[in-house]
Amino acid sequence: MSGxxxxxxxxxxxxxxxxxxxxxxxxxxxxxxxFYPQPYLNExxxxxxxxxxDADNTLSSREMARRIDATPDIAVxxxxxxxxxxxxEVQARSIHGILVIPREFERDLLHGRSxxxxxxxxxxxxxxxxxxSGGVTxxxxxxxxxxxxxxLVALGVDPALALAAGDPMPLTAVALFNPQGGYATYVLPAxxxxxxxxxxxxxxxxxxxxxxARVAEASPVATVLGKLLAYLTLETAAVLLYxxxxxxxxxxxxxxxxxxxxxxxxxxxxxxxxxxxxxxxVFHRPLVVQLVFAAVGLPFFFLAGFAWPxxxxxxxxxxxxQLVPSTTxxxxxxxxxxxxxxxxxxxxxxxxxxxxxxxxxxxAVLLEARRAERPILASP
Amino acid sequence: xxxxxxxxxxxxxxxxxELGWLRRRPFLLVxxxxxxxxxxxxxxAVFSAGLATRLPIAxxxxxxxxxxxxxxxxxxxxxxxxxSQRVSDLGEGRALILSGRIHGLLLLPAxxxxxxxxxxxxxxxxxxxxQRLTAGNLALRGVSNAVPNVAAGIRISLRTAQGQPxxxxxxxxxxxxxxxxxxxxxxxNYVHFLLAAxxxxxxxxxxxxxxxxxxxxxxxxxxRLHSLRRLGGGLWPAVAGKTLPYTLxxxxxxxxSDTVLFGVLGMPLRGDRGLLLLAAxxxxxxxxxxxxxxxxxxxxxxxxxxxxxxxxxxxxxxxxIGFPRIGMSAFAHGWGxxxxxxxxxxxxxxxxxxxxxxxxxxxxxxxxxxxxVGLAALLALRLESLRAERVLHEATP
Numbered sequence: 001m002s003g004x005x006x007x008x009x010x011x012x013x014x015x016x017x018x019x020x021x022x023x024x025x026x027x028x029x030x031x032x033x034x035f036y037p038q039p040y041l042n043e044x045x046x047x048x049x050x051x052x053x054d055a056d057n058t059l060s061s062r063e064m065a066r067r068i069d070a071t072p073d074i075a076v077x078x079x080x081x082x083x084x085x086x087x088x089e090v091q092a093r094s095i096h097g098i099l100v101i102p103r104e105f106e107r108d109l110l111h112g113r114s115x116x117x118x119x120x121x122x123x124x125x126x127x128x129x130x131x132x133s134g135g136v137t138x139x140x141x142x143x144x145x146x147x148x149x150x151x152l153v154a155l156g157v158d159p160a161l162a163l164a165a166g167d168p169m170p171l172t173a174v175a176l177f178n179p180q181g182g183y184a185t186y187v188l189p190a191x192x193x194x195x196x197x198x199x200x201x202x203x204x205x206x207x208x209x210x211x212x213a214r215v216a217e218a219s220p221v222a223t224v225l226g227k228l229l230a231y232l233t234l235e236t237a238a239v240l241l242y243x244x245x246x247x248x249x250x251x252x253x254x255x256x257x258x259x260x261x262x263x264x265x266x267x268x269x270x271x272x273x274x275x276x277x278x279x280x281x282v283f284h285r286p287l288v289v290q291l292v293f294a295a296v297g298l299p300f301f302f303l304a305g306f307a308w309p310x311x312x313x314x315x316x317x318x319x320x321x322q323l324v325p326s327t328t329x330x331x332x333x334x335x336x337x338x339x340x341x342x343x344x345x346x347x348x349x350x351x352x353x354x355x356x357x358x359x360x361x362x363x364a365v366l367l368e369a370r371r372a373e374r375p376i377l378a379s380p
Numbered sequence: 381x382x383x384x385x386x387x388x389x390x391x392x393x394x395x396x397x398e399l400g401w402l403r404r405r406p407f408l409l410v411x412x413x414x415x416x417x418x419x420x421x422x423x424x425a426v427f428s429a430g431l432a433t434r435l436p437i438a439x440x441x442x443x444x445x446x447x448x449x450x451x452x453x454x455x456x457x458x459x460x461x462x463x464s465q466r467v468s469d470l471g472e473g474r475a476l477i478l479s480g481r482i483h484g485l486l487l488l489p490a491x492x493x494x495x496x497x498x499x500x501x502x503x504x505x506x507x508x509x510x511q512r513l514t515a516g517n518l519a520l521r522g523v524s525n526a527v528p529n530v531a532a533g534i535r536i537s538l539r540t541a542q543g544q545p546x547x548x549x550x551x552x553x554x555x556x557x558x559x560x561x562x563x564x565x566x567x568x569n570y571v572h573f574l575l576a577a578x579x580x581x582x583x584x585x586x587x588x589x590x591x592x593x594x595x596x597x598x599x600x601x602x603x604r605l606h607s608l609r610r611l612g613g614g615l616w617p618a619v620a621g622k623t624l625p626y627t628l629x630x631x632x633x634x635x636x637s638d639t640v641l642f643g644v645l646g647m648p649l650r651g652d653r654g655l656l657l658l659a660a661x662x663x664x665x666x667x668x669x670x671x672x673x674x675x676x677x678x679x680x681x682x683x684x685x686x687x688x689x690x691x692x693x694x695x696x697x698x699x700x701i702g703f704p705r706i707g708m709s710a711f712a713h714g715w716g717x718x719x720x721x722x723x724x725x726x727x728x729x730x731x732x733x734x735x736x737x738x739x740x741x742x743x744x745x746x747x748x749x750x751x752x753v754g755l756a757a758l759l760a761l762r763l764e765s766l767r768a769e770r771v772l773h774e775a776t777p
Contacts, residue, residue: 144555
């Protein structure tokens with residue numbers, strides 16, 4: 001036990017004494033907390049610019065264009081005479097959609113005939129496409145329903161029945177957990193977990209490869225336990241910052257209680273730290289650790305089945321991805337924290353994380369024992 | 381590479397020495413080829429399906445009528461969703477959403493058929509999880525396509541049954557139907573949208589960090605920088621000979637991943653291949669210059685690699701693919717504007733899926749050129765100041 005404490009004290013001191021480690025585990029964690037969320041802080045994409053090609057040019061067609069411009073999603077930036085000139089503006093990226101209102105639009109509408117409009121929306125960027133098609137469809141539906149109801153009432157149909165005839169079985173969509181569809185609310189809870197993993201992984205990898213990583217008098221088990229304890233102590237602060245303080249300050253809803261978040265975060269931090277110890281033993285040199293892990297963040301994020309559904313990831317890839325703690329932790333932490341899922345519903349994920357702790361912990365002890373057998377070499 | 385060349389210091393001497401290094405230092409070779417290719421292959425495997433289909437949802441059918449069964453069948457038949465579970469109350473559905481096993485719950489109220497026939501407009505409710513924006517929106521798309529289809533089927537019979545005049549019964553459920561055309565990516569394929577942008581983003585991290593490392597190996601001490609200069613017969617040819625082998629290597633890596641993207645995954649290549657190659661060359665050079673500059677300014681090398689990572693690893697969000705740049709704050713917009721990847725991706729989207737005429741696609745290429753030239757100028761300043769330091773150093777013993 002005293003061996004564990006000695007290793008713990010030594011390792012904790014090294015975190016603050018070694019410049020590259022301090023830069024990774026403290027400075028980078030602080031910088032990313034402010035820097036990473038910047039692109040998403042406006043939450044919603046507003047006023048996507050489009051052009052209107054109004055071949056009808058009547059009261060109704062202008063009213064339709066005005067109502068689309070009035071939605072928060074879309075802004076009518078240009079009114080153009082024909083489709084080719086509008087297409088050119090799309091290619092030049094001054095607009096991202098074209099609404100074509102054909103001739104006879106008003107006449108068809110007032111006669112109760114179908115009066116279609118055409119929307120050409122830039123699907124090179126899915127969020128723009130979604131805003132444009134959602135916004136235009138919603139305006140067309142309400143505007144059309146109003147005109148239709150007015151016409152039926154004029155024909156002598158009972159107003160309530162006129163509405164029912166238009167839409168006998170309306171669909172109400174209830175968005176849960178992120179009702180505004182905010183982008184920061186969507187991406188940050190998952191991304192913050194990944195940043196915690198990447199900084200801890202590189203930090204532990206550096207600690208294990210920089211001079212002074214070996215404690216000669218401690219047993220391999222005591223060495224691994226002491227180090228894990230040191231990382232856990234430090235990461236308690238990082239976890240509280242990333243999973244509680246940051247979501248709060250960026251206005252991201254959190255339904256789960258603090259203790260439940262910590263209960264899931266505990267095996268996550270230990271699994272990542274254990275993986276870091278294995279990484280350090282495998283790669284030997286601090287620079288190698290830094291370089292190898294620089295680019296893996298992006299693939300790790302998409303492996304988690306968060307931005308791209310797990311159901312669509314090939315089974316073998318998903319299975320191998322379980323070896324990376326973030327794959328399981330992002331799913332479990334987001335559900336506990338943002339959705340307020342009770343712990344029994346993340347039992348499998350917690351078990352996987354503890355499994356990873358056991359796996360990487362044992363591997364780290366074995367690698368440590370092998371290293372202890374060899375004579376201490378002067379570090380290059 | 382040959383003794384004859386070794387006698388003549390210059391660009392080629394450094395060029396061949398660098399290739400020799402790559403052969404003798406497996407880590408450097410892995411870092412610049414196998415590692416980016418492996419990560420790109422992993423991402424490609426993740427997105428290989430291209431479209432997310434048959435996302436599981438649950439149904440709570442409180443009516444149990446012919447109509448409610450028709451709704452469920454129609455919803456299940458859409459490509460987007462699959463009815464994977466029947467639940468008996470809302471609590472069970474909620475637990476399934478929280479467990480992550482379903483993306484949404486469709487609620488068909490009691491007396492649905494009776495109320496629809498009576499014209500009482502009962503509501504069908506779809507609860508869906510938008511914490512996962514992609515899956516939630518896809519599930520909603522499937523359900524909101526299917527339910528109005530069923531409604532349209534019962535509408536006309538409903539009107540005639542109410543004894544309305546036939547001209548009232550004829551018109552459409554949606555008086556203003558919107559014919560939506562998805563420009564440039566008609567099937568809304570994630571390979572063409574997201575994967576195509578992710579692959580160069582991975583390469584951006586690798587090129588900048590690897591450049592910082594490979595140059596760092598040569599400039600860690602003034603002595604090593606001095607020998608590099610002597611081998612090159614001057615700092616300029618030395619740096620050029622040091623850079624070019626990696627430019628070619630990274631172009632090959634990008635070419636290989638693009639072969640898979642265009643050849644196997646069916647990404648359209650509608651633009652000008654020459655412009656695409658020019659954009660790739662400018663992008664890789666700009667990234668290399670950035671890494672080289674960091675290695676020449678920051679010591680030890682670990683700091684240069686750290687800063688290179690800090691600049692490039694979180695860059696994807698700033699490049700405006702998932703969340704477009706027009707929606708960003710001034711800071712994020714400005715930061716995105718100085719990243720080479722932002723303009724490379726813009727030029728790349730122009731010359732692949734959009735097929736933009738060259739005249740309209742000049743802007744991203746010119747900005748990319750300006751970034752590359754700007755970084756090269758900073759690099760030149762730094763090299764000149766290093767030379768001046770060296771001269772000063774030699775003059776004062």
